Amino acid sequence: MRPTPRVETFPANTPAASQIFTTVLSQGPLTRLEVARRTALSPAAVTKAVKPLIEAGYLVEDAADEARPALGRPANPVRVDGGRALFLGVKVTGDEIIGVLTDLCCRTRGARRAPLADRAPQPVLTAIADVVAELLSQANELGVGVHGVGVAVSGDVDRAEGVVRYSPFLNWRDVPLAELASLTVGLPVTVDNDVRALTVAEQWFGAGVGLSDFAVVTVGAGIGCGLVVHGRVVAGAHGVAGEIGHVTVDPAGPPCHCGNRGCVEAIAGEEAIVRQVREATGVEVRDAAEAVTLAHRGVPGVREVYARAGEAIGRGIATVANLLGPERVIISGEGLAAYDLFAEQIRDTLTAAAFGSAAQCDVQTRPLPFEEWARGAAATAIQSFITPDDPHPSR
Amino acid sequence: MRPTPRVETFPANTPAASQIFTTVLSQGPLTRLEVARRTALSPAAVTKAVKPLIEAGYLVEDAADEARPALGRPANPVRVDGGRALFLGVKVTGDEIIGVLTDLCCRTRGARRAPLADRAPQPVLTAIADVVAELLSQANELGVGVHGVGVAVSGDVDRAEGVVRYSPFLNWRDVPLAELASLTVGLPVTVDNDVRALTVAEQWFGAGVGLSDFAVVTVGAGIGCGLVVHGRVVAGAHGVAGEIGHVTVDPAGPPCHCGNRGCVEAIAGEEAIVRQVREATGVEVRDAAEAVTLAHRGVPGVREVYARAGEAIGRGIATVANLLGPERVIISGEGLAAYDLFAEQIRDTLTAAAFGSAAQCDVQTRPLPFEEWARGAAATAIQSFITPDDPHPSR
DNA sequence: CCCCTTCTTTTCCCTCGTCAATAAAAGAAG
DNA sequence: CTTCTTTTATTGACGAGGGAAAAGAAGGGG
Structure with missing residues (x-):
């Protein structure tokens, strides 16, 4: 069992609540009725799930829609408050560590790169820790807590176990990176393959939303x-x-x-x-x-x-x-x-x-700034925060 | 809405019950505890789900295991009674209709082939009806009811809608085969792509079980x-x-x-x-x-x-x-x-x-007798019988 | 004959989500 | 200005489904 440091945990415990939150997260402001339609749940269930999420500050009532239809009670859209939580994403390449600070909506709030001299696990960990520390201080200025760190590495990565099975680029075998990094930075760490991480970002926040x-x-x-x-x-x-x-x-x-x-x-x-x-x-x-x-x-x-x-x-x-x-x-x-x-x-x-x-x-x-890879890593951290038990969450 | 002829319907209404039945169906005789383990359900849930299935005759208590361990109450394995229900599978090729009669465990109980002179929908339907009629009389001799028919066609097939979107081989476009055949044979009909049907058979009854x-x-x-x-x-x-x-x-x-x-x-x-x-x-x-x-x-x-x-x-x-x-x-x-x-x-x-x-x-x-394609079709019918709402059931 | 082990069943409980009724928030109609 | 219509949101009662725990069942061993 990998040690999970004590941090705030997400208040959506039931599958329905996660599903509702995820829907709002990636499909933008939605009225409760619209959420109900898209999740195939009843409006009542949405209301009940949304309430604690609003109370916890993860969801907020959006400004009423401008182009509202003339008839009926105006809809009351809900959206995720991106500023409620921050996450870090770190991409490890052969010669560089690239880190970003994102909010809950995976919008980039800061970035940091550091060269990498040695590819062995320990030096890499140190470099990651440095980048993370700098980003944490940026987060500090925003006054919002960082809730998780995602690390993206090329190669064969077991996200569920947090282990890098084999990375030819780094010449690593069976490195329990999630555990090691988690101990170093004192935050929950998710490790995933870099391309998969990028895919997660597209799935939840990009051109793959809804597909x-x-x-x-x-x-x-x-x-x-x-x-x-x-x-x-x-x-x-x-x-x-x-x-x-x-x-x-x-x-x-x-x-x-x-x-x-x-x-x-x-x-x-x-x-x-x-x-x-x-x-x-x-x-x-x-x-x-x-x-x-x-x-x-x-x-x-x-x-x-x-x-x-x-x-x-x-x-x-x-x-x-x-x-x-x-x-x-x-x-x-x-x-x-x-x-x-x-x-x-x-x-x-x-x-x-x-x-x-x-x-x-x-x-x-889609044009890809280099931080995008790190943003993908952050997306995996956001996933892990929202659905801690599911190593490969669905839409 | 495709008309669903009045036939006996499967008594597993909850997802858990389907899951339990499917597990027993493809993973052979299993003790209730073993089923609980494999489905990640509680033993109590298994007992509750199994009872009505035994009462309805779909499950039977198996002979106690020979090689039982010396200690504790002997386990009481449960298996699917294949003879409880029959199904038909029909494969349509360019020049032939191949049909099989299978039991609930997808074991072949009879087969019939008929040449096909004309590939237009109507002649094909007639030929299917002939083959089905002969197989139904075989089923009659067994004294067990046929609960569904699966039809496998090469090409682009929409199983959920029961429509053959495009079959180059038959030169069909948007033929609502499930509806037509269902009206003709008076039984629920599932239509699927032939290779997918074969895959279903492997998944539930063959080398893909458990994968x-x-x-x-x-x-x-x-x-x-x-x-x-x-x-x-x-x-x-x-x-x-x-x-x-x-x-x-x-x-x-x-x-x-x-x-x-x-x-x-x-x-x-x-x-x-x-x-x-x-x-x-x-x-x-x-x-x-x-x-x-x-x-x-x-x-x-x-x-x-x-x-x-x-x-x-x-x-x-x-x-x-x-x-x-x-x-x-x-x-x-x-x-x-x-x-x-x-x-x-x-x-x-x-x-x-x-x-x-x-x-x-x-x-x-795996060696493939030609009836295997038809058996795949039967497997889709079995799926549809067990989980009528899920067009593409999982394991 | 009692204890131990393992599998199965029962009972109770609790959670979650739907249903149906109700409230709320407008504009429209008179 | 009141009342109606329309749509959205909320509430509370209800029920199904599955889990936990404990009891029961079926053996073997001492």
Whole structure:
């Protein structure tokens, strides 16, 4: 049993209350009647559940709706008071710790980054503690308590147990990060995979609100994918899921670090793009930003590299669409800076390669400031606060 | 509202009762205490739910366990009385109607096939009615009532509404098959996609019992895939899901009828194999059986065709494993007759192409008599009988 | 014959959510 | 200005469903 530090606990104990709160949280101000409709509960149940939540300050009566219909008693919308509680989200990358301070509605209230010299668990913990301490002092200025910390790590993470099973990037195995960090920072800590955390943020606070089946595709150094099926984030039986980056796109393609050839990541990952641009132009391109510049400058051969990358990503998304039939695909990640360079290819390839009505799935892109990853971590902390027993809550 | 004919209805009204019954149904004879453990309910709740089910004859006390431990009151296992109710399953193919009679435990009690001359809805309905009538007379001899009919059709099927949205094979669009068939046969009818139906059978009565995440891959004329995620069969937001057959394996591969190149089905589907064997040998091979014979006879080039097919299937499965991380993959279908010809390739490719621990997923094969498809349909009827309101019940 | 162990049942209780009736807050109608 | 209509919110009685605890049942062992 991981020690749970003594902090305020959320006053919604019944499943119905959590469901009602979550609905209001992600679907904005809603009248009680509207909540009842969306949760398939009776209006009476909503009233009863809402009352203690208002008393505890988590919900507030919203200003009456301007565009109210002429007839009947005016509706009395309710919304979550974001300022009632604060949360921290921390993203651990190979060389940096990125932290954000968010409110209960997962709006960013502060941010902090710190370089990471050593990737071993202890130094990482220390670095996390530093970032957390700084953010806590920011929180202090706001005069609101921090109710939980979420940590996002790439790799195989067991959120229920709070253990990092295996992170190739950090070279960790079976590190009980939640427990360790919780002892260090004195707050409840939730640990989850980074892409899943981002997916949680979209599910509760982003473009996935109200959807029971969607996918988040991240384009950057790696190509990742978070899946929501039946309203729940997919975690995979063995900790692996959403590895769209290692879907084979062309068995004769370039070798991938995973040992295969022609993975999406081996064609459209940042490193792969830089390499291909270098090969195509002879210019000693250093990073993705330089490659994008070359492309925009019209250097011959560079656009073709991005076109191929777009095709690879499109095929990866088409595969997801064929297998799961999501309602929407949300494309995100640092690589979106170059989105104009492959948008068309992604769309075209998806349309061509998706089977039947799978091609109908809506594709959205969202710009991703780097703090977004940390915000995802905060979203998992918010989930854990609201539904402490459910390791992978549904919509 | 589809008319529901007057028949006996299942006496488990509460969610807990359904859950308890389902657990006993698929997990064999269980003591009440064991049921309580597996459903996370209290022993008292189990006793209360079991009583009316025994009174109604759906559950029976099993013979006491032989290998009982020396201590304490002997356990009193309970099991489902399969003979208490009968169901029909009907699979509609392009040229044939296949029907089975099963008991409540989905054990086959009879079978009937009838050729299909015309694929239009009306002739198909007539043919279904004929097969159903014959099976009903078989049921009559058993002296047990038939409580529902399941119909499995390939294509985009909306089970909740009982409508075949689009079936390319039959060239149907928006046919309200459940309603029509129900009127014709005078019994409740459930309509579902064929691969999903097969998946349901595995989930409740086969190799998927107790698993919350697994995949069923069917190898035959087409290559299909049923997915169970979070304990529920995946249906897809637009009716498409599990289209593993149209996952691209080699963008430079042979053209597929779907318009792309190098789909799994274009390499490993029955038609594709026959074509490739013909090309490789010059022999005028007619069907898959002949191709298998040639392969076993050692005709040069034929085994290579199967090897390529196995590789394609393996890549498809690896893709599923990478994206969803299932606990198990169940390979099934008529094409299994040639399983020895590609077993090795499937395994090897899966191991190589799966990312990280995704390769750990267990792969099982099950021989598939053709009635199995119809049995899947019966399984959906059993589900509908037990949980009438839930179109896609969980474990 | 009594005790011990384990499974099952009973009894009581409590929680949660629905139902139905009521209150509340407007504008509309007269 | 009063009364009616319409819609939203609240209240309180009721009941179903499941849990806790204790008793009962069915053996074996001392």
